[in-house]
Amino acid sequence: MASPSSTTPDRRALLALSRREWALLGAAAILLPATTAALKVFGYGRVERWSRQAVPLRRPKAGEAGTAATTARVVRIAAGRLPVPSRCLAQSIVLRTLLRAQGVDSQLRIGVRLAARDLSAHAWVEHAGRPLNDTADVAERYGPLPLPPA
Numbered sequence: 001m002a003s004p005s006s007t008t009p010d011r012r013a014l015l016a017l018s019r020r021e022w023a024l025l026g027a028a029a030i031l032l033p034a035t036t037a038a039l040k041v042f043g044y045g046r047v048e049r050w051s052r053q054a055v056p057l058r059r060p061k062a063g064e065a066g067t068a069a070t071t072a073r074v075v076r077i078a079a080g081r082l083p084v085p086s087r088c089l090a091q092s093i094v095l096r097t098l099l100r101a102q103g104v105d106s107q108l109r110i111g112v113r114l115a116a117r118d119l120s121a122h123a124w125v126e127h128a129g130r131p132l133n134d135t136a137d138v139a140e141r142y143g144p145l146p147l148p149p150a
Helices: 004-015 019-042 044-054 064-081 088-101
Strands: 107-115 118-127
Touching (some): 019 044, 019 064, 064 088
16 A cells, blocks of 8 residues: 555645546546457457547647647546556557547557567657657657558
8 A cells, every 4th residue: 555645746636637637537537448448359450440530630729739748647647546457558549539639639659669589569649749648768669660641
């Protein structure tokens, strides 16, 4: 069990959320387990297609970079607090879906790497070429697969 002092920053982060951020948190709390389950049952291709079709990209608004960063932070908070763990792919699909709903264009990226005969894959979301839910060097650590045609 975590000590009270280790959860204080997490509580502060929750208490500091705006109404819009609470709404995003609620959406992420519903979408993360649903997306995780759907990936297991239906696979990546169907879930990816459904996520794009279900939420068309809205008209872009000013302040996309701030909206993108805030949404990524809220999805990270939700993923860390849910009892059902979600992996990078589910988190990235949810993040991209929530960004589309807010009119923020982004790209879901998947990369692979081979280290000591172990092949691993990782997913992240980029906005304006910058990773939102990972460190700036993610594309150096994982070789990004080509983006599908628009």
